[in-house]
Amino acid sequence: MSTVIPLHPVNALGDCGDLDLQTERGQRAVFCGLTGIIWLHRKIQDAFFLVVGSRTCAHLIQSAAGVMIFAEPRFGTAIIDERDLAGLADANDELDRVVSELLSRRQDIKLLFLVGSCPSEVIKLDLSRAAQRLTRLHHPAVRVLNYSGSGIETTFTQGEDACLASLVPELPTQDDTRQRLMVVGSLADVVEDQMRGLFKAIGIDEVDFFPPRRSTELPAIGPGTRFLLAQPFLADTTRALQARGAEHIPALFPLGVEGTTQWLHAAATAWGVPPQRVLEATQAPRQRAEQALSRHRALLSDRSVFFFPDSQLEVPLARFLHRELGMRLTEVGTPYLHRQHLAPELALLPSGTRVTEGQHVDPQLDRCKQAAPDLVVCGLGLANPLEAEGFTTKWAIELVFTPIQGYEQAGDLAGLFSRPLNRRLKLVA
Numbered sequence: 001m002s003t004v005i006p007l008h009p010v011n012a013l014g015d016c017g018d019l020d021l022q023t024e025r026g027q028r029a030v031f032c033g034l035t036g037i038i039w040l041h042r043k044i045q046d047a048f049f050l051v052v053g054s055r056t057c058a059h060l061i062q063s064a065a066g067v068m069i070f071a072e073p074r075f076g077t078a079i080i081d082e083r084d085l086a087g088l089a090d091a092n093d094e095l096d097r098v099v100s101e102l103l104s105r106r107q108d109i110k111l112l113f114l115v116g117s118c119p120s121e122v123i124k125l126d127l128s129r130a131a132q133r134l135t136r137l138h139h140p141a142v143r144v145l146n147y148s149g150s151g152i153e154t155t156f157t158q159g160e161d162a163c164l165a166s167l168v169p170e171l172p173t174q175d176d177t178r179q180r181l182m183v184v185g186s187l188a189d190v191v192e193d194q195m196r197g198l199f200k201a202i203g204i205d206e207v208d209f210f211p212p213r214r215s216t217e218l219p220a221i222g223p224g225t226r227f228l229l230a231q232p233f234l235a236d237t238t239r240a241l242q243a244r245g246a247e248h249i250p251a252l253f254p255l256g257v258e259g260t261t262q263w264l265h266a267a268a269t270a271w272g273v274p275p276q277r278v279l280e281a282t283q284a285p286r287q288r289a290e291q292a293l294s295r296h297r298a299l300l301s302d303r304s305v306f307f308f309p310d311s312q313l314e315v316p317l318a319r320f321l322h323r324e325l326g327m328r329l330t331e332v333g334t335p336y337l338h339r340q341h342l343a344p345e346l347a348l349l350p351s352g353t354r355v356t357e358g359q360h361v362d363p364q365l366d367r368c369k370q371a372a373p374d375l376v377v378c379g380l381g382l383a384n385p386l387e388a389e390g391f392t393t394k395w396a397i398e399l400v401f402t403p404i405q406g407y408e409q410a411g412d413l414a415g416l417f418s419r420p421l422n423r424r425l426k427l428v429a
């Protein structure tokens with residue numbers, strides 16, 4: 001967990017339609033970017049994530065990934081100890097030794113990420129040079145890249161952004177200008193398969209997913225590449241893709257029926273596919289999703305929800321909860337507000353919604369308590385104290401670990417919010 005000393009009080013960001021946009025700089029209660037390893041190592045199945053960090057970093061990912069304890073993990077921590085911190089040992093030599101041991105034992109690893117942490121930043125260990133050196137040593141069997149997941153530089157989902165941005169220069173160049181669609185952002189394999197089927201049904205056959213399931217299947221990129229973001233937290237990755245000539249297709253994010261439909265429509269428009277074809281191709285899954293949502297609407301409608309900043313999914317989730325389930329939004333906190341990527345989402349939030357970028361946790365807790373929402377979406381560190389005070393909470397981390405995108409998952413997504421309310425009602429009864 002990272003802590004930042006308060007810098008300024010709340011100040012207004014300015015106009016964004018009728019929304020009440022605020023920014024806060026203060027103490028934060030957010031995970032660091034190491035957490036992304038938990039879903040990234042499941043997605044890229046021949047990659048290994050070696051955190052160069054302290055025992056605290058090791059504990060964080062071990063406990064966040066508790067369920068993986070019986071599997072041979074594809075993440076680990078090279079511990080920086082007192083000797084390294086005191087400059088008594090050459091940290092680069094130690095790192096080379098650890099990597100050589102790892103790679104000789106684990107020949108299934110084709111891509112190794114050196115993941116920077118707060119301690120590696122403090123001792124100014126140059127992981128970029130280490131990655132180049134180790135690539136020279138272990139190429140072609142293994143490619144070594146680096147990115148930072150430190151709490152000084154990143155929060156939670158920014159770890160995925162940093163990881164994917166480090167991978168973009170490795171994408172092969174597409175020689176021709178043939179139009180190809182790339183879906184960017186980790187999706188569970190089951191969701192990826194569903195999306196591929198939907199794109200095919202609307203007439204878009206050539207679709208790549210980034211990151212791919214195997215590092216040996218990196219999609220090619222070039223001026224013909226147009227990409228849809230599957231996740232809202234990929235600002236650096238987007239810039240890196242654009243620098244390689246790819247074009248971003250602005251869209252809602254594929255959460256809920258509306259988000260998924262508009263996301264598909266955005267790609268269809270870019271491919272010149274008539275809207276009617278999208279509606280026909282998606283009719284059956286849309287109906288299934290609508291039915292699944294109706295089971296949760298009775299409980300969630302007119303209930304209020306307060307989002308603390310955590311995953312950067314908050315704005316699309318707020319749009320989904322408000323427009324498809326009738327929830328009232330008391331505050332939508334997000335660690336960063338990428339206005340360009342979120343513009344279609346922000347346009348659909350109800351007038352007057354308070355959207356807070358950044359965090360100053362104490363005043364935000366005060367506002368939450370004053371608003372007394374029916375449901376609070378927050379990180380693990382805030383959930384237990386709030387529960388103890390009688391609030392109903394939803395752990396934001398589950399929203400990242402669970403497949404929630406697309407039509408078939410819309411009911412499950414609603415269930416993540418209705419379940420804690422249901423449980424509270426049963427306890428009260």
Ligand code: SF4
Nearest residue numbers: 032057117118150151
């Ligand atoms: S990277 Fe920093 S914030 Fe994250 S677990 Fe390690 S020491 Fe804590």
